[in-house]
Amino acid sequence: xxxxxxxxxxxxxxxxxxxxxxxxxxxxxxxxxxxxxxxxxxxxxxxxxxxxxxxxxxxxxxxxxxxxxxxxxxxxxxxxxxxxxxxxxxxxxxxxxxxxxxxxxxxxxxxxxxxxxxxxxxxxxxxxxxxxxxxxxxxxxxxxxxxxxxxxxxxxxxxxxxxxxxxxxxxxxxxxxxxxxxxxxxxxxxxxxxxxxxxxxxxxxxxxxxxxxxxxxxxxxxxxxxxxxxxxxxxxxxxxxxxxxxxxxxxxxxxxxxxxxxxxxxxxxxxxxxxxxxxxxxxxxxxxxxxxxxxxxxxxxxxxxxxxxxxxxxxxxxxxxxxxxxxxxxxxxxxx
Numbered sequence: 001x002x003x004x005x006x007x008x009x010x011x012x013x014x015x016x017x018x019x020x021x022x023x024x025x026x027x028x029x030x031x032x033x034x035x036x037x038x039x040x041x042x043x044x045x046x047x048x049x050x051x052x053x054x055x056x057x058x059x060x061x062x063x064x065x066x067x068x069x070x071x072x073x074x075x076x077x078x079x080x081x082x083x084x085x086x087x088x089x090x091x092x093x094x095x096x097x098x099x100x101x102x103x104x105x106x107x108x109x110x111x112x113x114x115x116x117x118x119x120x121x122x123x124x125x126x127x128x129x130x131x132x133x134x135x136x137x138x139x140x141x142x143x144x145x146x147x148x149x150x151x152x153x154x155x156x157x158x159x160x161x162x163x164x165x166x167x168x169x170x171x172x173x174x175x176x177x178x179x180x181x182x183x184x185x186x187x188x189x190x191x192x193x194x195x196x197x198x199x200x201x202x203x204x205x206x207x208x209x210x211x212x213x214x215x216x217x218x219x220x221x222x223x224x225x226x227x228x229x230x231x232x233x234x235x236x237x238x239x240x241x242x243x244x245x246x247x248x249x250x251x252x253x254x255x256x257x258x259x260x261x262x263x264x265x266x267x268x269x270x271x272x273x274x275x276x277x278x279x280x281x282x283x284x285x286x287x288x289x290x291x292x293x294x295x296x297x298x299x300x301x302x303x304x305x306x307x308x309x310x311x312x313x314x315x316x317x318x319x320x321x322x323x324x325x326x327x328x329x330x331x332x333x334x335x336x
Contacts, residue, residue, distance in 0.1 A: 017319070021312050025305060029082070032304045033297070037074045041295055081301060091298030095290060100302045103287065108306065110180050111276070111283030114199050115268050118206030122268075123261040125207070126214025131253060133215065134222020146219065149212035157271045161205045161278040168201060175201050178280035202275045209271055214260050218253060225252050262318035266311045 084091060090100035133145040152160075169177035176182075180198050181190045225231055226249070234247070273285035280286075284303060291300035 013319070014316075017316050021309075021316075024312060025308060028304055028308045029301060030078070032301060033074070033078050033081070036292070036295065036297055036300060037077075039292075039295065041293065077297070081298065085301075085305075090302045093291075093296055093299040095294050095296045095299065100298050103299060104284070104302055104306060107282065107284045107287045110281065111272055111285060113195065114202050114276075114281065114283060115206065115272055117199065117203040118210060119261075119265065119268050121203070121207040122210030122264065123214060123257075126211040127218055127253075127257050127261075129211065130215040130218025130257075131222050131249070133219040134226060134253075135249075137219075137223055137226070142219075145215060149215045149219075152208055153212040153216070155209070157205065157209050158274045158278055160209060161202075161275050164201055164205055165278060178278075180281055180283075199281075202272075202279045202281050205275050206268055206271050210264055210268060213267070214257065214264065217260050218257055221253050221256050222249065225249055258318050258321055262314040265314035269307050269310065 081091065090104070092098070093100050093103050096103050129145045129149070133142045136142050165177060168175045176198050178198075180195060182194055182198075231249070269285070272283060273288060275281065276283045276285040277289060284307070288300065288303045288307075290296070291303065
C-alpha cells in the first residue's frame with residue numbers, strides 16, 4: 001500500500017512537470033517567433049546581398065519573397081509551423097537547404113560532445129573546490145579558490161576564449177585554432193582523437209567559466225554546514241576527518257550542488273554560442289547565430305525548442321535525484 005502511494009505521488013509530480021514543460025515550449029516558441037518576425041533584418045538582403053538583389057527582376061524577387069515567407073501573415077506562418085512541427089516535420093532550413101532535423105542532428109552531435117565534457121568537468125571541479133574552500137575557510141586555500149572564482153565569474157566568456165586561442169593556438173601552437181576536425185580531411189578519415197583534440201580549447205573555456213559559480217555557492221553552503229549545530233555535536237562526540245565529512249558534510253552539500261550543476265546546463269548552452277563563434281566550432285550555437293542573422297525561421301525555432309527541452313530536462317532530473325539524496329523528500333516532501 002505504501003509503495004503504491006509513493007508511486008502515485010511520483011507519477012503526479014512527473015505529470016505536473018510534463019504540463020509545465022508543454023506550457024514552457026508553447027511560450028518559448030511564441031516569444032521566439034515574435035522576436036524573429038519583428039527583426040529589422042531583411043532576409044533577402046541578408047542572404048542574397050544588396051548588389052545581387054538590385055540586379056534581379058521583379059519575378060525573381062517575388063519568388064524569393066515567397067520562399068522566405070516575407071509576405072505571409074505572421075500568425076498564419078506560426079500556425080503552419082506549429083501544425084507541421086506537431087506532426088513531426090521540422091521543416092526545411094532556408095540557409096542549409098536541408099531538412100531541419102538533419103541539420104539539428106549534425107550540429108547537436110558536435111555541441112553535445114563539447115558541452116558534456118565541459119559540464120562534467122565544471123561540476124566535479126566546482127564541487128571539490130567549493131568544499132575545500134568551505135572546510136578551510138579563512139586560510140590561503142580559501143583565498144586562492146575564492147579569488148579565482150571571483151576573477152573568472154567577472155570575465156566575459158568570449159574574452160577568455162580569445163585569450164586561450166591566442167596563447168595555445170597562436171603563440172604556443174600546441175592546439176588547433178578552431179573547427180571540429182582537421183582542415184582538408186574527409187569525414188571518413190576523421191578519427192575520434194581528432195575530434196577530442198579540436199574540442200580541447202572550447203571545452204576548457206566552457207569548463208573554466210562554469211566552475212566559479214558552483215564553487216562559490218558550494219563554499220557558502222559548506223560554511224553553513226561547518227557552523228551548524230549537528231556538526232558541532234558531531235565534533236563534540238569525537239568524530240573527525242573523513243568520517244565527519246562523509247556523514248555530515250558531503251550529503252548535506254550535495255543537494256544544492258545538484259541543483260546548481262543541472263541549472264548550469266542553460267549557462268553551458270548560452271556560453272557555447274559565444275565559444276563556438278570564437279573557435280569556428282560547427283555546433284548548435286553557431287547554427288543558432290546563423291539562423292538568427294539569416295532569418296531562417298524553421299531552423300531557429302527548432303533550435304530554440306531543442307535547447308529548451310535540454311534545460312527543462314536537466315531541472316527535471318535534478319528534482320528526481322533529490323529523493324536519492326535527501327530522505328525527507330523521499331517521504332513526501334517537495335524540492336524547492
